Amino acid sequence: MNRETVVRAEPAPPLSWRRVATGAAVVFGAYALVLTAARGEGVAATLLGAAANTVPVVLMGLVARRLILRFLIGRRTALLAAGHLAVGLGFALAAYWMLLVLLGLIHGVSATEFDVRPFDHRAMAWQTLQNLTTYGVIAALVHLEAARAALTAAAVGTTEEVAKPVASGGDLSRYFIRSGEDIRPIEVAAIISIAGADDYAEVKTAAGRHLVRMTLTEFEAALDPDRFARVHRSHIVNLDRIARAEPAGNGRLLLHMEDGERIQTSRAGSQRVRARVL
Known part of the structure; x- marks a missing residue:
C-alpha cells in the first residue's frame, strides 16, 4: 500500500x-x-x-x-x-x-x-x-x-504543513495539501526537487512550489530511493527530472533540472547520481 x-x-x-x-x-x-x-x-x-x-x-x-x-x-x-x-x-x-x-x-x-x-x-x-x-x-x-x-x-495557495509520515508498507506516492477550503493531491512523481531549511522544506513541481513542515530526512525516508537522491545536505532531487549534469570540480556535479534550476551536489551526492544515472 x-x-x-x-x-x-x-x-x-x-x-x-x-x-x-x-x-x-x-x-x-x-x-x-x-x-x-x-x-x-x-x-x-x-x-x-x-x-x-x-x-x-x-x-x-x-x-x-x-x-x-x-x-x-x-x-x-x-x-x-x-x-x-x-x-x-x-x-x-x-x-x-x-x-x-x-x-x-x-x-x-x-x-x-x-x-x-x-x-x-x-x-x-x-x-x-x-x-x-x-x-x-x-x-x-x-x-x-x-x-x-x-x-x-x-x-499561490502553497503554504502547507505536512504531517509526519506514519509507518506503512510502502513509499510515499502522493500527499494532500489544503488550498483554502479545498484539499488537493500532489503526486510525488511531479516533484522536481526539494530544498530543506530547518524543520521545513520547499517542494518544487512543474506547477509551482510550496512549503511543507517536514525535514529532508523525513522526506528521504519516505521517498523511493530508486527515483529520488539526496545530492546535498540541503537538496533532494528527482532523478527522472534531471535534464543534464556537468562536472563542477572537486568531484561535484552541477545538475540542470527540468525547470531550469541548477543544483550543485556534494561529493557524496555526486557519487549517488553517478552510480544510478550516469
Missing part, C-alpha cells in the same frame, strides 16, 4: 542560514565600531569585545525566533503581548548572562579560571535596555517574515 499524507496551513517560513550569517556580521561590525569609538582599545581587544557581544545576540535571537514562530504567531493580542513580554525578558537576561560569562573568559586566567562580574547598576540597566530593543527588532523581523510567507502562500 502506498503512503499518503495530509497537510494543513502553517505560516512559518524556513530559516535561511545565509541571512543569519549576514545579520551576525552586521551586528559584529556595529559593535566593533562602537567599541572602537567608545574605548579606543587595540584591534584584538575590540574584536574580542565585539564577538562577546555578538554571540549572545545571535544565539538568543535564534531561540527567540523559534519561540515566536512556534507559540506567538497568530495569537490574540493579549496573549501575544504577554508572550512577547516573557520571551523578551528571557532574551534580555539570557543574553546579559552569556555576555558576562564570555567577558569573564576573555579576561580570565584560563578557560577554567575566570571571574563572572556583573556590571554596575547603570551599565546593567543600559545593557538590559539594549537587549530589549534588540529583541524588539528581532520580533518585528520575524513577524514580517511570517507575514510575507503567508501573503506569498495566499497568492
